[in-house]
Amino acid sequence: MKKPLSTISTASLWLLCTVTGAAHAETLRIASEGAYPPFNYVDSTNTLHGFDIDIANALCERMKVTCTFVTQDWEGMIPALLAKKYDAIVASMNVTEERKKKISFTNRYYRTPLSVAVANDSGIRDAQTDFKGLTVGAQSYSTQAIYAEERYGAAGATVKLYPSQDEAASNLAAGRLDGVIADKYPLLAWVESAGKDCCKILGDIDGTNTDAAIAVRQEDVALRERLNRALDEIVADGTYKKIASRYFAFDIY
Known part of the structure; x- marks a missing residue:
């Protein structure tokens, strides 16, 4: 037989609510x-x-x-x-x-600041000014993409966007891009993993921390x-x- 709600103690109700809330918060x-x-x-x-x-x-x-x-x-x-x-x-x-x-x-x-990676044999020396007429890759919907479009695109570069940073980097390694812009630390890790014959970091981009x-x-x-x-x-x-x-x-x- 079910007990009427009125017979359940206030303490029991409090305990029930507390347990339920704790379980939800875990x-x-x-x-x-x-x-x-x-x-x-x-x-x-x-x-x-x-x-x-x-x-x-x-x-x-x-x-x-x-x-x-x-x-x-x-x-x-x-x-x-x-x-x-x-x-x-x-x-x-x-x-x-x-x-x-x-x-x-x-x-x-x-x-993290932004950095740019290029091929080891690239003639690009300046991450902020040397991309006119070249192609730069970045990850879509990222701060790097915004910078690339506003800075490089406006200066005459072609900007290609990719679903992931890995895809952009892979296209640089395959020679389909002249540079990739990304946050410094993942880009540095990728350059190190890509091998000494692949790519290099140009350096931090001023004012992008x-x-x-x-x-x-x-x-x-x-x-x-x-x-x-x-x-x-x-x-x-x-x-x-x-x-x-x-x-x-x-x-x-």
Whole structure:
């Protein structure tokens, strides 16, 4: 026989709500691209790895929640976040004023300038002025693409955009591009992995240092604050430095 609702104690109702709320809060759904080594990439089982993923796991551990990860094409990252397919993006997303009109960002978890890679035998010497009449590649829907179109395209270069940074880099290696513009650290990692006979970095582009941060929905203020507290903690106690040292021999914070 069912008991009337009035016979259930206030304490029992509170406990039920608390348990239900805690269960809901224990999982944080995180998206990453899986095509941006060494920050995020997938193995043969489609499992995500990389600096972004290690940072996300450290934050979840500090927040005492369980991370679940999904891969998402770069173009659909922000729309899927807004559609609540996941709770946060940890994918080396640069903070821009245009993106802040739609989503919110945590404090940075690293900072990077833009750089350009060219073939070893290229006559290009200046990343900012020498691309007139040549072809530059970049990843679509990225800050690099915006820079390439506004700077190189306006100066007479042809700009080709690709779904992923890997595709742009592969086209440079195949000789179909004269240069690729990207954030410095993934571009540096790619040049090193491509072999000594392939390509070289021209250098940082002045004035392009940008923060990379975790993206959340604008209304998720509490989540953003929790992530910021966790970021502060892992930086303060050395966890961040330990993770970064697995991937970089220099400071990226």
